Amino acid sequence: MSDFLVVGGGVIGMMTTLQLADAGHSVTLLERGQCGREASWAGGGIVSPLYPWRYSAPISRLSTWSEGFYPELALRLLEETGIDPEYRQRGLLYLRVDDESRALAWARKVGKPLERVGSDFLYAKEPNVAPGCDGALWMPTLGSIRNPRLTQALRRRLADMPGVTLREGCEVQGFRRSGGRVTAVETATGPLAADQVIVCGGAWAAGLLETTGLRLPVRPVKGQMILFKAPPDLVRRVVLMDGRYVIPRADGRVLAGSTLEEVGFDKTVTEEAHVSLRQSATRIVPALADCAVEHHWAGLRPGSPDGMPFIGAVPGLENLHVNAGHYRNGLVLAPASTRLLVDQLLGREPILDPMPYRLKDR
Structure with a gap:
């Protein structure tokens, strides 16, 4: 026992x-x-x-x-198993945030690095993101893991x-x-x-x-995502806009997500979600329109009230x-x-x- x-x-x-x-x-x-x-x-x-x-x-x-x-x-697991979880700390860019003052006030309160940056900074960090943005919110400490x-x-x-x-x-x-x-x-x-x-x-x-x-x-809450086969460095860091996001991997692939669906224990992928996710991703990074979608999948989040x-x-x-x-x-x-x-x-x-x-x- x-x-x-x-x-x-x-x-x-x-x-x-x-x-x-x-x-x-x-x-x-x-x-x-x-x-x-x-x-x-x-x-x-x-x-x-x-x-x-x-x-x-x-x-x-x-x-x-x-x-x-x-x-x-991530470092421990790499050393013990030889499998790299690919933890990357390259920050996150928030585009078109409608409660920006609330975000900055929260950051000051909790001591989190978050600042308003101009368009020059934005496009120096991510040259391929949506054109015409006058700036973004920048969180340099954010990480992602594969x-x-x-x-x-x-x-x-x-x-x-x-x-x-x-x-x-x-x-x-x-x-x-x-x-x-x-x-x-x-x-x-x-x-x-x-x-x-x-x-x-x-x-x-x-x-x-x-x-x-x-x-x-x-309760189960379905989320669908897609994966683009993109060239390395097309996207370098996580970019979030209008509730959707793109996440780069070390090999250049880019994830785009995600949906929120109250459909019970159903993990079926839908064409409607595929189109919506692709549209969101190409609005964030227009060059993704020229990249193939390799995978489309769904998972079930454990939703709580x-x-x-x-x-x-x-x-x-x-x-x-x-x-x-x-x-x-x-x-x-x-x-x-x-x-x-x-x-x-x-x-x-x-x-x-x-x-x-x-x-x-x-």
């Missing part, structure tokens, strides 16, 4: 497992499909909320902590750790309970026991927890815990949200006040 059993092998579940294993504990990670192949793979990899000044302070605190941790994590490679590296590292058991293709069907505790997790291949159980099931977390009587307000994740113990079950509901910011918030829960599980001083994220009273 493991010390901990983690349900869900996305970036939240894998980072939780890594931290618990680093602390010397035995961990079993259960994933219904393949680790890192759902929302963690499908997103864009921007290491910040898109418009961070529009989020609540508790989300900003998680985001700030995570941003500072990603460079260290999230499919991040999840590959996390999986490789966990597979090599002696205290970790990975069980992919293992669907959880419910929980056995007795005396205010979970005694086992029911799977298609039989029950599995652990001292502590952590549900990191993303968009599927609510369904997993229904068997305990908990109604977690987490206010975008605030649920992190902590399940009321009434002393050894069942949740880390889910990060909505559009799962990868952004993963290092801090997993560290916050692991701190509590191991009796350490938490990195942040855990109260805003608790399930109780929400």
